Amino acid sequence: MVTTKNKWVPYLFLLPGVLLFLGVGVYxxxxxxxxxxxxxxxxxxxxxxxxxxxxxxxxxxxxxPIVTQNFYKALLHNALIAVFQVVIVVPAALVLAFTxxxxxxxxxxxxxxxxxxxxxxxxxxxxxxxxxxxxxxxNALFQWIGLxxxxxxxxxxxxxxxxxxxxxxxxxxxxxxxxLILYYAGLTSIDPTLYEAASVDGASKTTLIRKxxxxxxxxxxxxxxxxxxxxxxxxxxxxxxxxxxxxxxxxEVIGTLVYRTAFLxxxxxxxxxxxxxxxxxxxxxxxxxxxxxxxxx
Amino acid sequence: MNRKAGCILSTMTASALLLSACSGGxxxxxxxxxxxxxxxxxxxxxxxPGFEAAAKLYEQKTGVKxxxxxxxxxxxxxxxxxxxxNSKNLPDVINWWATAGDSIEGSVLELSGxxxxxVLGKYVGTAMDPIRITQTxxxxxxxxxxxxxxxxGLKVGEFYGLPLDIGGFFTFYGNKKLLEEAGLKAEAPxxxxxxxxxxxxxxxxxxxxxxxxxxxxxxxxxxxAGSALSIMHGGPQGYIDLLERKAKMSDxxxxxxxxxxxxxxxxxxxxxxxxxxxxxxxxQAFAAGKAAFDLGGSFTMSTLLAMGMKPxxxxxxxxxxxxxxxxxxxxxxxxxxxQLSVNKDSKNREAALDFITFMTTDPEAAxxxxxxxxxxxAVNLGxxxxxxxPNLKSISDAFAKEPGPYSEASxxxxxxxxxxxxxxxxxxxLQSVIEKKLTAEQAAGKFDDTMAKLEASGN
Numbered sequence: 001m002v003t004t005k006n007k008w009v010p011y012l013f014l015l016p017g018v019l020l021f022l023g024v025g026v027y028x029x030x031x032x033x034x035x036x037x038x039x040x041x042x043x044x045x046x047x048x049x050x051x052x053x054x055x056x057x058x059x060x061x062x063x064x065p066i067v068t069q070n071f072y073k074a075l076l077h078n079a080l081i082a083v084f085q086v087v088i089v090v091p092a093a094l095v096l097a098f099t100x101x102x103x104x105x106x107x108x109x110x111x112x113x114x115x116x117x118x119x120x121x122x123x124x125x126x127x128x129x130x131x132x133x134x135x136x137x138x139n140a141l142f143q144w145i146g147l148x149x150x151x152x153x154x155x156x157x158x159x160x161x162x163x164x165x166x167x168x169x170x171x172x173x174x175x176x177x178x179x180l181i182l183y184y185a186g187l188t189s190i191d192p193t194l195y196e197a198a199s200v201d202g203a204s205k206t207t208l209i210r211k212x213x214x215x216x217x218x219x220x221x222x223x224x225x226x227x228x229x230x231x232x233x234x235x236x237x238x239x240x241x242x243x244x245x246x247x248x249x250x251x252e253v254i255g256t257l258v259y260r261t262a263f264l265x266x267x268x269x270x271x272x273x274x275x276x277x278x279x280x281x282x283x284x285x286x287x288x289x290x291x292x293x294x295x296x297x
Numbered sequence: 298m299n300r301k302a303g304c305i306l307s308t309m310t311a312s313a314l315l316l317s318a319c320s321g322g323x324x325x326x327x328x329x330x331x332x333x334x335x336x337x338x339x340x341x342x343x344x345x346p347g348f349e350a351a352a353k354l355y356e357q358k359t360g361v362k363x364x365x366x367x368x369x370x371x372x373x374x375x376x377x378x379x380x381x382x383n384s385k386n387l388p389d390v391i392n393w394w395a396t397a398g399d400s401i402e403g404s405v406l407e408l409s410g411x412x413x414x415x416v417l418g419k420y421v422g423t424a425m426d427p428i429r430i431t432q433t434x435x436x437x438x439x440x441x442x443x444x445x446x447x448x449x450g451l452k453v454g455e456f457y458g459l460p461l462d463i464g465g466f467f468t469f470y471g472n473k474k475l476l477e478e479a480g481l482k483a484e485a486p487x488x489x490x491x492x493x494x495x496x497x498x499x500x501x502x503x504x505x506x507x508x509x510x511x512x513x514x515x516x517x518x519x520x521x522a523g524s525a526l527s528i529m530h531g532g533p534q535g536y537i538d539l540l541e542r543k544a545k546m547s548d549x550x551x552x553x554x555x556x557x558x559x560x561x562x563x564x565x566x567x568x569x570x571x572x573x574x575x576x577x578x579x580x581q582a583f584a585a586g587k588a589a590f591d592l593g594g595s596f597t598m599s600t601l602l603a604m605g606m607k608p609x610x611x612x613x614x615x616x617x618x619x620x621x622x623x624x625x626x627x628x629x630x631x632x633x634x635x636q637l638s639v640n641k642d643s644k645n646r647e648a649a650l651d652f653i654t655f656m657t658t659d660p661e662a663a664x665x666x667x668x669x670x671x672x673x674x675a676v677n678l679g680x681x682x683x684x685x686x687p688n689l690k691s692i693s694d695a696f697a698k699e700p701g702p703y704s705e706a707s708x709x710x711x712x713x714x715x716x717x718x719x720x721x722x723x724x725x726x727l728q729s730v731i732e733k734k735l736t737a738e739q740a741a742g743k744f745d746d747t748m749a750k751l752e753a754s755g756n
Contacts, residue, residue: 041400041445043382049446064443065750066718134569158573160732244513247572247732248725263372266400266445 036273041266048269055273067261071274073249074257075281077164081253082232082285084168086225089175093224094217096176097183117177125241128170132156132242160250163243167251170238175231179224186220187213222293226286233282254278334362335645335652336388340374341635342367343599344392347670351662355655361648363390378404387640389649395427395460395633396711398434398448405457405638411650412459419658423704424460424633424675427711437712442755458636459657460675462667464595465629465696466521467703471612475499475589485614489526489557492590492617496566499589507566509583510592511576512731515724518558521592523727524710525616525703526554529624533705540706540713542748546723546741553619558730559737572728580604595629595692599671608688613695628697630704633675718756719748 036055040048058064059071096113100106116124131137134155142150152159156166194212203211236255239245245252245260254274262271339348345367352363366388368374381387382404393401417425430451438444438451469492473483476495479502486492496507511517527536531550538544539551546555561567568574568588576593577600583591584604591597601611615627637653639646656662660681663674668686673693682690714720726740735743 039443039445041447042379043400043447044403045383047403047446047450063754064718064756065754066721066747066756129573133573153569154732155570155573158570160572160729160734163573243573244575246513246515246725246728248515248728263375267443 032272033276035269036276038269040268042262042268051269055270056277058270059274060277067270070249070252070257071254071277074245074252074254075278077167077251077253078233078235078278080164081168081171081235082229085172085175085228085232088172089179089228090221090224092172093176093179093183096180097187100180100184101187113180114177116174121174121237122241125170125238128166128173128238129157129242132166134158157243157251158247160247163247163251166242167235167239167253170242171232171235174238175228178227178231182220182224182227183217186217190216218293222290225289225293229285229289230282233278233285333360334364335390335649337363337365337390337392337652338374338378338388339365339367339392340369340371341392341670342369344635344666344670344672347666347668347672348392348656350665350669351656354659354662354665355652358655359648359651361652363652385642387642389640389643389645390653391638391640392461393458393636393638395458395636397428397430397455397457398438398451400445400447401638402451402455402457403447404641406641406643406646406650407455407457408459408639408650409455412456412654416459416654416658419677420460420675421463421631421677422698423631423700424463425456426704426707427633428458428460428636429454429456431708431712433708434712437716441716458638459653460633461635461637461657462633462670462672463631463675463696464634464673465631465703466594467525467616467627467629468592468594468597469614469616470583470591470593470597470601471495471614472583472586472589473610473612475503475505475586476612478503479589483612485612486617489617489619493560493564493566496561496589497564500566505586506568506588507564508561508590508592509568509571509574509579509588511574511579512567512571512728513573513575513578515728516720517576518592518727519714519720519724521594522616523554523558524706525627526557526619526622527551528702528706529616529618529622529627530554532623533702535623536706537709540709540717542717542752545748546744547738552737552741553621555727555730555737555741557619558727562731562733567731572731595631595696596634596672598688598692602671602688624702628701629695630701631673631696632703632707634672717748717751719744719751722747 035048037050037052038048039051039055054063059067062068096109100109100113103109132155133139134153136155138156139151142148152162156162190213195208198208198212234255235253236259239251239253239256240259243251245256258271258275258278261267261274337348337352339345345365348363348365352365356362368377378387378391378393378401382401387404391401391405393399393405430453432453435451435453438448441448471483476483476499479495479499481495481498486495493507499505500507510521524536527539530553535544535550539546544551546552568582571579574582579588579591580593580597580600581604582588584601584606591601593600598608598611598613602608615629618625618627637656639649639653643649656666657674658676660676660678663676663678664681664684666672667674667689668684671686671689673685673689673696678685682693685693723740723744726735726743729735730737730740
């Protein structure tokens with residue numbers, strides 16, 4: 001029973017979490033916004049120089065042509081990753097969720113499908129890197145099945161034509177389990193009586209999916225799409241490990257550009273500004289997705 | 298558990314979290330308190346045995362212990378340094394890249410007033426060059442709108458560290474066995490063209506690719522080989538003109554250097570997958586016999602030996618000149634690789650200063666460090682040179698004793714190559730040349746066009 005004497009106790013329990021949120025979350029986000037208006041090398045903020053919107057002008061309006069070119073190129077790569085992920089992962093996850101729901105070996109399939117979620121990203125991306133190497137498994141497979149024209153002599157990551165494709169493949173692989181969980185949960189939560197009633201009325205299997213399953217899964221699809229777009233614009237780990245953004249900037253993404261600008265070029269202001277613009281772009285796309293789905297739901 | 302105990306526990310948890318969030322490394326607190334222990338950070342794992350050996354000598358001499366912590370890789374170390382500098386939690390001594398204007402200057406001691414000529418005179422001729430701030434750098438930062446406040450505040454003649462070790466890039470390593478199997482003498486080629494023909498011979502005989510290097514890093518070729526080819530071909534002033542935007546890459550004086558890479562790519566002499574290969578990967582590939590030659594620096598030998606190669610399996614030689622070059626042989630002009638600096642807020646400032654002076658100038662300490670770290674010390678060893686590891690001594694003996702062409706160009710390289718972003722574009726264009734997607738002329742044209750565009754926009 002909560003009495004006047006001990007009513008503050010629950011708040012005391014919340015205190016560590018609140019302090020952590022204020023100290024780590026709010027402070028770092030606020031500081032990062034502030035930084036985007038400064039020229040700062042990362043040490044001793046008293047040496048930071050207020051630059052107004054100069055950092056934003058540098059990469060948005062072409063004040064620095066190279067940074068501008070790098071930014072838009074990276075943004076395009078992030079957008080491509082998002083598009084490929086949505087277009088491939090949504091149908092694939094849906095099909096796999098159906099399979100999971102209707103197979104007797106669901107436990108085994110679940111383990112296989114969800115492996116990317118439990119495996120360490122860094123270790124796995126090194127494995128992917130090995131698979132894509134000139135003498136790696138992918139080229140060996142193409143040779144073995146007689147598709148020699150698909151063999152990439154320099155390896156998928158060593159060619160500017162295919163390096164982004166390699167990144168997209170790993171992003172799809174990594175993004176599939178999350179969407180699969182959502183769809184699997186969505187499918188299991190659909191009331192079976194809806195299907196029974198429709199079947200009694202003579203609905204075919206296709207009609208059941210079109211008229212019952214898909215409409216009920218639309219809110220989940222919206223969440224999945226937003227999650228994927230968000231994830232695609234935060235892509236970093238796989239690019240950093242596998243290609244470093246190369247060759248020739250062909251797989252550069254906003255994440256690696258921000259990293260390079262902040263930690264290698266010591267330009268924290270510009271890096272923050274790039275990060276925030278990327279965040280706004282992601283937000284705009286998410287809002288657009290919500291609106292277009294809401295009109296349909 | 299009763300309510301009172303619960304309250305105490307939660308208060309303690311909150312306090313512990315707060316304390317852990319606010320507290321720092323703590324190593325320097327110990328040093329500050331006793332004055333008998335110094336703390337030092339480095340990022341070079343391979344250097345740690347060397348530091349420990351020299352620190353042991355220092356302890357025997359002074360009774361002051363030096364505690365060495367290693368944080369690797371490079372990026373992590375930089376972030377660790379920045380975080381510690383912001384929270385005033387740096388150790389007493391910091392090992393850093395030998396450079397000026399890298400923005401650590403606000404956190405470490407300026408030494409021009411502390412270290413006099415009697416100490417500075419002990420280093421090899423050019424050891425202080427990358428550390429001491431030059432007029433060119435000051436002028437460059439003054440006019441650079443993107444320069445940091447720290448850079449704009451630096452003055453000519455200041456220096457923030459003492460040179461620890463020297464080395465050089467521009468070194469090719471050859472697999473003796475592969476060369477001999479191809480019917481070649483395991484000797485250094487005299488020209489670039491001869492070098493290319495050696496690679497062709499190996500490839501024709503064994504199918505082994507000619508060259509591997511960490512081409513994943515876009516500017517590595519220029520830093521480790523391209524600039525030497527340029528300096529030899531057009532002389533140091535020719536390269537300085539290019540850096541100062543007084544010449545074009547497509548000029549007949551500069552284009553042959555771009556074509557050198559085009560030749561390697563056109564003849565398929567580079568190891569497949571070279572564009573996704575980093576420095577360590579390149580050394581591993583060479584040590585595994587996957588390429589006849591590896592591009593590195595004086596520091597690469599220790600890596601190759603650690604990977605199981607033997608000195609007698611390897612030939613080393615500097616970047617050979619293109620035919621018709623103004624300079625016909627590259628002298629490996631050593632430059633300072635790393636420096637030791639003192640935390641400006643250190644409570645053990647005097648001891649830290651004494652330690653870095655000892656580490657960098659005492660011949661016995663330098664030899665102990667060098668043999669443990671497998672790097673050439675920046676101090677003139679005199680008679681103590683005989684105590685160096687034999688392989689290390691041969692590397693050291695191969696270094697030029699007087700400032701050479703690289704030293705002449707290095708002030709411009711240090712201040713302009715990072716600032717003028719046409720070099721970033723050029724580095725990526727060279728990767729496209731490796732992929733055979735651009736010709737040498739197109740890559741040079743990209744450099745020239747970018748240079749013109751950047752100049753026009755005031756960058």
